[in-house]
Amino acid sequence: MRARAGLALAALLAAAIAGAVAAARTGAAPPRVAPAGPLPEVFLSDRTAARLGIREGDTLELAASPAGPWHLVRIARVYRPVLYPTDVALRGLDVRLHLPDLQALLREGDQVDSIVVRLRDPARADEMVARLNAVALGFRAYTSADLARRNSSTFEVISRFHRAISVVAILASSVFLAAIMTLRGEELRRQVGVMRLIGISRRSVAAAVLLIATGVALLGSAVGIGLGYALSAAINVYYRRAFDTTILFSQVTPALLGLVAALSVALGIAAGAATAWRLLHRPPLDQIGR
Amino acid sequence: MDDAQAVAQAQHAGGAPAPDRVVASADAVVKVYRMPGGTVHALRGITLAVERGTLLSIVGPSGCGKSTLLHLLGGVDLPTAGTVTLLGQPTASLSDAALARLRLRHVGFVFQRFFLLPMLTAEENVALPMMEAGVAQPDRRRRARALLERVGLAHRSQHRPGQLSGGEMQRVAIARALANRPALLLADEPTGELDAAAGWEIARLLREISRDGCAVVVVTHNTELAAIADRQVRMRDGTIA
Numbered sequence: 244m245r246a247r248a249g250l251a252l253a254a255l256l257a258a259a260i261a262g263a264v265a266a267a268r269t270g271a272a273p274p275r276v277a278p279a280g281p282l283p284e285v286f287l288s289d290r291t292a293a294r295l296g297i298r299e300g301d302t303l304e305l306a307a308s309p310a311g312p313w314h315l316v317r318i319a320r321v322y323r324p325v326l327y328p329t330d331v332a333l334r335g336l337d338v339r340l341h342l343p344d345l346q347a348l349l350r351e352g353d354q355v356d357s358i359v360v361r362l363r364d365p366a367r368a369d370e371m372v373a374r375l376n377a378v379a380l381g382f383r384a385y386t387s388a389d390l391a392r393r394n395s396s397t398f399e400v401i402s403r404f405h406r407a408i409s410v411v412a413i414l415a416s417s418v419f420l421a422a423i424m425t426l427r428g429e430e431l432r433r434q435v436g437v438m439r440l441i442g443i444s445r446r447s448v449a450a451a452v453l454l455i456a457t458g459v460a461l462l463g464s465a466v467g468i469g470l471g472y473a474l475s476a477a478i479n480v481y482y483r484r485a486f487d488t489t490i491l492f493s494q495v496t497p498a499l500l501g502l503v504a505a506l507s508v509a510l511g512i513a514a515g516a517a518t519a520w521r522l523l524h525r526p527p528l529d530q531i532g533r
Numbered sequence: 534m535d536d537a538q539a540v541a542q543a544q545h546a547g548g549a550p551a552p553d554r555v556v557a558s559a560d561a562v563v564k565v566y567r568m569p570g571g572t573v574h575a576l577r578g579i580t581l582a583v584e585r586g587t588l589l590s591i592v593g594p595s596g597c598g599k600s601t602l603l604h605l606l607g608g609v610d611l612p613t614a615g616t617v618t619l620l621g622q623p624t625a626s627l628s629d630a631a632l633a634r635l636r637l638r639h640v641g642f643v644f645q646r647f648f649l650l651p652m653l654t655a656e657e658n659v660a661l662p663m664m665e666a667g668v669a670q671p672d673r674r675r676r677a678r679a680l681l682e683r684v685g686l687a688h689r690s691q692h693r694p695g696q697l698s699g700g701e702m703q704r705v706a707i708a709r710a711l712a713n714r715p716a717l718l719l720a721d722e723p724t725g726e727l728d729a730a731a732g733w734e735i736a737r738l739l740r741e742i743s744r745d746g747c748a749v750v751v752v753t754h755n756t757e758l759a760a761i762a763d764r765q766v767r768m769r770d771g772t773i774a
């Protein structure tokens with residue numbers, strides 16, 4: 244069966260499972276389990292390797308608790324893990340073992356809480372989950388997308404928070420826009436007054452004011468989008484360096500762009516309509532400032 | 534308007550207008566501004582006729598009501614009492630929209646401070662009233678260029694007002710005022726912001742425009758401009774002196 248093959252080949256257990264924390268040995272030696280045959284091989288994350296100052300090919304002693312017993316293992320590979328955003332700020336040591344080695348280390352033969360299965364074809368995850376859940380009793384399979392959804396209420400809150408921030412930012416900038424229009428209003432008022440004096444109809448004047456407002460709004464959102472991209476890139480550079488990861492911290496999505504552009508154009512038109520209404524309800528002679 | 538009235542007006546204004554040449558007229562026009570701080574009598578009974586093909590200058594001390602009279606003649610504002618007739622129609626009888634249409638097609642305005650639209654080029658400024666009047670694009674383009682050429686600015690047609698001198702801006706404003714071939718051109722201190730040479734250029738243009746058949750009314754403190762007018766009206770304290 245494919246699932247079993249997957250397990251045997253590539254299933255490496257996240258060492259975050261209780262107890263399987265690597266401990267670099269110091270001090271007097273508690274009981275040691277001497278291996279009969281080649282040393283078990285483990286993977287070390289690059290961060291852990293850097294903190295312990297060891298490299299591929301070095302050996303390491305692991306224990307489930309400080310009291311031991313200690314197991315000698317060989318570092319087969321130092322790799323760069325794909326971190327979940329939740330793990331980014333964690334500074335623990337981590338090591339990945341083959342399942343039998345982990346069981347030997349924990350001395351808990353069948354007591355594995357969870358295993359991660361990497362599929363050759365991730366597109367078939369749902370199908371695989373359904374098949375696993377249909378054949379096996381005593382455990383439940385989830386796709387990683389399901390798990391992320393189940394565990395991501397925090398992210399949901401944060402992302403709502405972010406959306407709220409952007410809406411507030413957009414509203415603030417529209418107020419700013421409206422203020423600019425009012426400040427420029429002196430100039431605009433005179434222009435409206437002149438247009439009406441020379442006989443341009445109210446409708447044409449209103450259309451011109453709306454056009455100007457929409458243009459200003461579009462220009463504003465273009466500038467805002469540019470700023471958003473620049474800020475987003477800066478945030479990513481900063482936090483990727485700070486946490487030494489490749490995770491994308493900030494992303495300007497097309498949906499967000501659409502929202503921003505639509506909101507600012509709608510607000511621009513609303514501001515323009517209000518301005519036009521205000522300007523068209525005063526005598527033109529008062530507007531040219533005699 | 535009957536002949537007797539026209540004659541009476543002519544006597545007031547010091548000329549002899551033929552009724553069929555009258556473009557705009559004021560008959561016993563009074564304009565009162567009521568404000569919280571008190572009432573201002575800007576015009577106290579003005580009777581005047583403006584004719585095709587003449588340059589009429591209005592002079593008088595500041596605050597005597599010159600601009601007010603100009604605005605009433607152009608249908609921008611309405612009299613408190615008396616009648617202003619513009620192209621045969623009493624302005625008070627027309628709706629706001631009808632007055633706007635009348636101004637668009639038959640009245641040109643020139644202001645002391647030019648009042649061009651800064652976002653538009655000279656050519657676009659001139660074309661704007663034609664666009665509103667529904668002139669087709671190639672025609673209005675051709676005419677805008679011809680008008681700019683007439684005021685000596687053919688080479689500046691693609692420049693925006695900010696790139697032009699005061700005299701040039703005023704010439705663009707005159708070209709704009711002429712866009713829809715108005716019967717009446719009203720200019721309120723058109724040389725007020727210009728030096729003598731540029732002012733003289735504007736005076737010469739207005740003179741020409743009136744010779745071409747337009748009725749031109751110019752409010753001015755510029756004695757040279759006032760002097761080349763066909764008729765000069767002196768105002769004092771809301772009346773014709």
Ligand SMILES: Nc1ncnc2c1ncn2[C@@H]1O[C@H](COP(=O)(O)OP(=O)(O)OP(=O)(O)O)[C@@H](O)[C@H]1O
Pocket residue numbers: 533566568573574575594595596597598599600601602
């Ligand atoms: N909208 C208004 N509200 C109140 N008073 C006004 C208004 N417009 C003009 N006036 C008053 O009417 C009088 C005539 O004003 P007008 O502008 O016609 O004078 P003017 O002869 O053009 O003066 P100037 O040479 O300074 O331009 C002035 O006393 C002015 O204060």
Ligand SMILES: [Mg+2]
Pocket residue numbers: 599600601721
């Ligand atoms: Mg005035």
